[in-house]
Amino acid sequence: MSEPYFSSLKCRECGRLYPKKAVHVCEFDFGPLEADYDYDRIKAALSRQVIESRPKSMWRYRELLPIDGEPTVGLQVGFTPLVKADRLAKVLGVKEIYVKNDTVNYPTLSFKDRVVSVALSRAIELGLKTVACASTGNLANSVAANAAAAGLDSYVLIPADLEQSKVLNSLVYGTKVIGIHGAYDQVNRLCSEIAGKYGWGFVNVNLRPYYAEGSKSMGFEIMEQLGWKIPAHTVIPMASGSLLTKIYKAYQEFVKIGLVPESKFSVHGAQATGCNPISAAQKSGTDLIRPVPKPNTIAKSLAIGTPADGYYAVRAMEQTGGSAEDVSDEEIIAGIKLLAEMTGIFAETAGGVTVACARKLIDSGKIPRDEPIVLCITGHGLKTAEAVADHIGKPRLIKPSLREFDSLIEAELAEAAH
Amino acid sequence: MAIEVIIPTPLRGMTNNLDTVNAEGATIIEVIDNLNVQFPGIKERLADDQGNLRRFVNIYVNGEDVRFLQDKLTAVKDGDEISIVPAIAGG
Numbered sequence: 001m002s003e004p005y006f007s008s009l010k011c012r013e014c015g016r017l018y019p020k021k022a023v024h025v026c027e028f029d030f031g032p033l034e035a036d037y038d039y040d041r042i043k044a045a046l047s048r049q050v051i052e053s054r055p056k057s058m059w060r061y062r063e064l065l066p067i068d069g070e071p072t073v074g075l076q077v078g079f080t081p082l083v084k085a086d087r088l089a090k091v092l093g094v095k096e097i098y099v100k101n102d103t104v105n106y107p108t109l110s111f112k113d114r115v116v117s118v119a120l121s122r123a124i125e126l127g128l129k130t131v132a133c134a135s136t137g138n139l140a141n142s143v144a145a146n147a148a149a150a151g152l153d154s155y156v157l158i159p160a161d162l163e164q165s166k167v168l169n170s171l172v173y174g175t176k177v178i179g180i181h182g183a184y185d186q187v188n189r190l191c192s193e194i195a196g197k198y199g200w201g202f203v204n205v206n207l208r209p210y211y212a213e214g215s216k217s218m219g220f221e222i223m224e225q226l227g228w229k230i231p232a233h234t235v236i237p238m239a240s241g242s243l244l245t246k247i248y249k250a251y252q253e254f255v256k257i258g259l260v261p262e263s264k265f266s267v268h269g270a271q272a273t274g275c276n277p278i279s280a281a282q283k284s285g286t287d288l289i290r291p292v293p294k295p296n297t298i299a300k301s302l303a304i305g306t307p308a309d310g311y312y313a314v315r316a317m318e319q320t321g322g323s324a325e326d327v328s329d330e331e332i333i334a335g336i337k338l339l340a341e342m343t344g345i346f347a348e349t350a351g352g353v354t355v356a357c358a359r360k361l362i363d364s365g366k367i368p369r370d371e372p373i374v375l376c377i378t379g380h381g382l383k384t385a386e387a388v389a390d391h392i393g394k395p396r397l398i399k400p401s402l403r404e405f406d407s408l409i410e411a412e413l414a415e416a417a418h
Numbered sequence: 419m420a421i422e423v424i425i426p427t428p429l430r431g432m433t434n435n436l437d438t439v440n441a442e443g444a445t446i447i448e449v450i451d452n453l454n455v456q457f458p459g460i461k462e463r464l465a466d467d468q469g470n471l472r473r474f475v476n477i478y479v480n481g482e483d484v485r486f487l488q489d490k491l492t493a494v495k496d497g498d499e500i501s502i503v504p505a506i507a508g509g
Contacts, residue, residue: 013472025474306505
């Protein structure tokens with residue numbers, strides 16, 4: 001059965017149309033291919049009531065996702081909490097702030113389950129048996145888990161120096177983990193060569209037009225959870241820049257099909273200073289992305305020196321009046337701690353980047369204090385535990401003695417009284 | 419002596435499947451024009467109507483991205499190595 005909503009792939013540069021296969025680059029000008037839809041039909045089929053009647057997963061918006069039939073992978077992914085964070089708002093000196101909490105996305109605790117469920121559902125429709133990815137960790141975890149559940153063979157290629165728990169969280173699913181001696185960008189280039197040679201479905205290479213669309217679901221959910229409106233400000237971490245451009249697209253699509261009223265909004269991008277090609281370009285007023293040859297940051301999941309969607313991310317910020325910011329490793333750790341202490345949410349390093357950049361954008365006046373803000377928190381802190389391990393104190397150790405406990409509390413009270 | 423140009427897979431259909439070809443010219447755009455004489459049609463894949471390099475085509479001279487040199491007017495000389503690389507995916 002063929003669905004009428006997702007019509008074709010289209011070059012973002014020249015508009016040439018392509019069949020819905022495992023291709024990602026325009027043969028003519030090498031522009032990226034993107035999913036194109038029949039929005040009139042979607043508008044006729046989709047209403048707030050229809051969406052609200054469906055199960056609470058990202059697939060409640062399936063007409064706006066690029067598969068032909070019903071989804072077959074990751075049926076429970078998405079619809080993560082949108083948390084109103086009043087204590088965080090107070091510390092940051094803003095009126096209203098929300099955390100879109102993808103640290104509890106199902107099943108691998110990062111937003112990557114969104115993109116992978118689309119890519120693998122499409123891979124199955126295309127008859128592919130082996131799936132793979134180039135990853136800084138979270139994507140590898142998600143491909144490994146979702147491929148295991150779907151019974152697909154999988155390979156994940158990662159830089160050899162990733163965090164231990166991200167490596168372990170891939171290996172456990174029985175995937176083939178290949179560590180590459182090199183930075184992510186070198187892993188990526190190798191994967192482009194492999195994808196052409198072996199005929200596998202690389203979720204972020206030849207399946208990228210499908211994969212990338214999965215990120216829109218984060219934006220759809222934010223709007224629905226806010227009561228069917230677009231937040232005035234959304235702060236989004238940037239690695240390739242894809243998530244930011246897709247949240248922007250999600251907001252535009254809901255306006256286009258009449259699910260939310262048109263309103264002014266800005267999307268803002270967050271990077272680590274140790275790998276800030278998109279932020280640096282935005283700040284200097286150009287859309288020319290200067291690659292970072294040797295990324296150096298604890299936010300390894302954002303360490304992409306040649307961001308594929310950097311140009312489009314800068315354009316999205318420019319078109320919405322948004323800004324980019326970047327932060328040091330110390331600020332990232334402070335951001336992780338601030339979020340944990342104010343909201344009870346433990347984010348990975350990329351979350352620290354988002355919180356710390358939001359703080360800078362607020363303090364510099366680029367985000368006004370009286371307008372609603374959403375922070376996109378994309379991965380769980382236990383995945384990058386070593387980044388904060390030496391910065392959060394240690395348990396105090398005592399014998400099982402009431403006397404020792406009393407004196408510990410006494411000392412604490414005395415300290416607090418100072 | 420000539421300038422060696424490394425051709426990416428998607429363009430090898432135009433270069434008789436050669437992954438490396440020789441070309442002449444004093445600047446990047448002259449090299450592209452020279453390539454177009456040898457392999458008609460290759461120029462419009464690399465540059466737009468005004469002769470500006472397409473956004474998703476990266477050209478490196480001895481490993482340096484020409485966008486951070488003088489772009490299409492970047493000077494080249496015999497013995498230089500030019501690589502044409504389509505922008506990559508990932509992320």
